[in-house]
Amino acid sequence: MGGTGDSVGNADKRPNEQLTSWFVRSGWSKGELARQVNRRARQMGANHISTDTSRVRRWLDGEQPREPIPRILSELFSERFGAVVAIGDLGLRTAHQSPSLSGVDLPWTAPQTVELIGEFSRSDLMLARRGFLGTSLALAAGPTLIEPMQRWLVPAPAAPTAAQEPQIQGRRGSRLSGPELELLEATTVMFRKWDAQCGGGLRRKAVVGQLHEVTDLLQEPHPDATARRLFKIAAELAELAGWMSYDVGLQPTAQKYFVLALHAAKEAGDKPLGSYILSGMSRQMIHLGRPEDALELIHLAQYGSRDCATARTQAMLYAMEARAYANMGQPSKTKRAVRMAEDTFVDADESAEQEPDWIRFFSEAELNGENSHSYRDLAYVAGRSPTYASLAHPVMGRAVELFGRDKEHQRSYALNLIGMATVHLLQREPEQSTVLVGEALDIAKKVRSERVNTRLRKTVATALRDFGEVAEVHDLTDRLAVQLPETAEAV
Incomplete structure (x- = not known):
C-alpha cells in the first residue's frame, strides 16, 4: 500500500470511471490534484497524507483511498464545479464514520451524548476554517430525520444503581461551585445576545469552543442536580451553535448541532427547551423547502411540551406551525395557526422575566414578523396572490x-x-x-x-x-x- 497509508487494497480492482470522468472535466493534471489534496490535508491537520501522481493514477485505476481522502476529493471537486459532488458520485466509498460525523439516529444515553457532542465540537473547531466539516456531512430529511427525533418522547430508562452509574452522573462532590455554574449560564446568555446583534458569523467558533469545554466538565462526577444543569447549558450552547451554523449557511452542521442539543435537553429533563430546539429544526426544514418535515417537527414539539411550556413558547410554536402550513399551500390551516399564536401570546408574561432566556426573543415584534411571513409565503405559493x-x-x-x-x-x-x-x-x-x-x-x-x-x-x-x-x-x-x-x- 505504500508508505503514506492513504489507500486500502482492493482485490477486485477495476478502473474508476466516475472519478476519471470528474477528473478529466476538471482540467487538472494528476500532479495538480495531488498537490491540492496534500494542501487540504495539511489545513485540516492530517499531516500524514502525502499524495503524488502515481497515487492519483492508482485511484483512477480503481484503488480505494482511505479517509479522509474521499471527503477531501468530494470537497475539491464540489468547489471546482460549484455544485455538490458527493463521495459516491466519485465512485469512492468511505470508511465507517463515528456517529458524530454521520447520521442523526444517535443513542439516547447520557454518556454517549456527552461523547458525541465533545467529538463533534472538537472536529468543528479543527476543520471549520475551510468548511470541511459541513461538506462531509449529509442532511437528513423525511422519515430518516423524523423517526429518530420521535424518540425524544420515549421515557428515559430507570436511573442506574450506584455500582452501575456512569461517571458523568456520579454522586460524589463536584468541583463546580454554584457561582461557577451561574457564570456558565450567564455566558450562554451573552452569546445569545451577540448572535442577535451581530449575526451568526462573528462568534460561532467561540460558542463551539464553550460547548466543548462544557462537555469536558460533563466527563467529571457531579451530583444529579449539577449534571442536569450542565446538560441544560450544553443543550442551549449546542442549539445556539446550530442556529449560528444555519445563519451562515452550514446546513448539515446546523442540523447535527440541533440533534445533539435535543439529546442534551432530554438528559436535562427540559421539555420546553427540547420543543424550542425542534422549532429551530423546523425553521431549517422550511428554509430547505421541506415544509412537511417542518410540520412533523413542530407537532412533535407541541405534543412533547403541551403540559409544561409557557404561553410565549406555545405561541412561538403555533407561529412556526403557521409557517409550515403556509409553505404547504394550506390557507385555512395557516390562518387558524396564526390566530392561535395571537390568542396564546395574549397570555404571555409581559416582562418575560419569568421565562427562560432562550424564549425571550419571541416578542410582539417577532410574533408579527412570523405571522406576516406566513401570509407572504402563502402569497408566493398561491402564485403571487x-x-x-x-x-x-x-x-x-x-x-x-x-x-x-x-x-x-x-x-x-x-x-x-x-x-x-x-x-x-x-x-x-x-x-x-x-x-x-x-x-x-x-x-x-x-x-x-x-x-x-x-x-x-x-x-x-x-x-x-x-x-x-x-x-x-x-x-x-x-x-x-x-x-x-x-x-x-x-x-
Whole structure:
C-alpha cells in the first residue's frame, strides 16, 4: 500500500470511471490534484497524507483511498464545479464514520451524548476554517430525520444503581461551585445576545469552543442536580451553535448541532427547551423547502411540551406551525395557526422575566414578523396572490415598526425590512421596495449573517427581473454589488 497509508487494497480492482470522468472535466493534471489534496490535508491537520501522481493514477485505476481522502476529493471537486459532488458520485466509498460525523439516529444515553457532542465540537473547531466539516456531512430529511427525533418522547430508562452509574452522573462532590455554574449560564446568555446583534458569523467558533469545554466538565462526577444543569447549558450552547451554523449557511452542521442539543435537553429533563430546539429544526426544514418535515417537527414539539411550556413558547410554536402550513399551500390551516399564536401570546408574561432566556426573543415584534411571513409565503405559493399580500402588509408593517425601536435584534430588523420589501414587490410597488432593501443593506454591512445577505440578493434579483425598467431598481442593484460583494463568510 505504500508508505503514506492513504489507500486500502482492493482485490477486485477495476478502473474508476466516475472519478476519471470528474477528473478529466476538471482540467487538472494528476500532479495538480495531488498537490491540492496534500494542501487540504495539511489545513485540516492530517499531516500524514502525502499524495503524488502515481497515487492519483492508482485511484483512477480503481484503488480505494482511505479517509479522509474521499471527503477531501468530494470537497475539491464540489468547489471546482460549484455544485455538490458527493463521495459516491466519485465512485469512492468511505470508511465507517463515528456517529458524530454521520447520521442523526444517535443513542439516547447520557454518556454517549456527552461523547458525541465533545467529538463533534472538537472536529468543528479543527476543520471549520475551510468548511470541511459541513461538506462531509449529509442532511437528513423525511422519515430518516423524523423517526429518530420521535424518540425524544420515549421515557428515559430507570436511573442506574450506584455500582452501575456512569461517571458523568456520579454522586460524589463536584468541583463546580454554584457561582461557577451561574457564570456558565450567564455566558450562554451573552452569546445569545451577540448572535442577535451581530449575526451568526462573528462568534460561532467561540460558542463551539464553550460547548466543548462544557462537555469536558460533563466527563467529571457531579451530583444529579449539577449534571442536569450542565446538560441544560450544553443543550442551549449546542442549539445556539446550530442556529449560528444555519445563519451562515452550514446546513448539515446546523442540523447535527440541533440533534445533539435535543439529546442534551432530554438528559436535562427540559421539555420546553427540547420543543424550542425542534422549532429551530423546523425553521431549517422550511428554509430547505421541506415544509412537511417542518410540520412533523413542530407537532412533535407541541405534543412533547403541551403540559409544561409557557404561553410565549406555545405561541412561538403555533407561529412556526403557521409557517409550515403556509409553505404547504394550506390557507385555512395557516390562518387558524396564526390566530392561535395571537390568542396564546395574549397570555404571555409581559416582562418575560419569568421565562427562560432562550424564549425571550419571541416578542410582539417577532410574533408579527412570523405571522406576516406566513401570509407572504402563502402569497408566493398561491402564485403571487394579491389577497395574501394584502393580509401580510399591515402585520409586516407592525413588525418593522417594533423592530425599528429594538437595538438588540438587528438581524431580525433586517430580515423583516426585506420581508416588507417582498410584500411591496408582490403589490407591484418597486420604488417602496427599494427603500426598504436599502435600509436592510445598511444593517447587513454590520451583521455577519449569510441568511440576510442571501435574502437581500434574492429580493434584488426578483425586483430586477420584474421591474428592470425602474431606475431605483437599477441603482439598488449597483449599490448591492459594491457594498455587499459575494465573498465567503468567516465561521
